[in-house]
Amino acid sequence: VHSMPPEEELGIMEKAIGLTFCFVSLFLPAGWILSHLEDYKRPE
Amino acid sequence: SHYEEGPGKNLPFSVENKWTLLVKMCLFFGSAFSVPFLIVRHQLLKQ
Numbered sequence: 137v138h139s140m141p142p143e144e145e146l147g148i149m150e151k152a153i154g155l156t157f158c159f160v161s162l163f164l165p166a167g168w169i170l171s172h173l174e175d176y177k178r179p180e
Numbered sequence: 181s182h183y184e185e186g187p188g189k190n191l192p193f194s195v196e197n198k199w200t201l202l203v204k205m206c207l208f209f210g211s212a213f214s215v216p217f218l219i220v221r222h223q224l225l226k227q
Contacts, residue, residue: 150198154198154202157202157203157206158202158205158206158209160206161206161207161209161210162209162210162213165210165213165214165217165218166213166214166217169214169217169218169220169221170217173220173224176221176224176225177224177227178224178225178227
């Protein structure tokens with residue numbers, strides 16, 4: 137078993153896009169819900 | 181062995197296209213991460 141150099145090196149733009157999508161997909165739904173917590177609470 | 185060998189050949193998903201992989205990973209991890217938040221939302225709306 138041995139590894140090899142990457143078939144293609146990622147550019148700075150591709151890294152930025154990839155990381156941005158990763159963080160947005162993680163934190164956007166959570167942030168949306170957390171920012172609307174008060175709306176979900178029913179008044180007694 | 182008759183199985184294909186090499187990077188990505190022993191995985192249950194394709195890593196051929198990096199953008200398809202990005203979308204798949206975002207959906208997989210993003211949906212899992214949002215589940216507890218959706219549960220809280222569901223519980224609050226239920227009252």
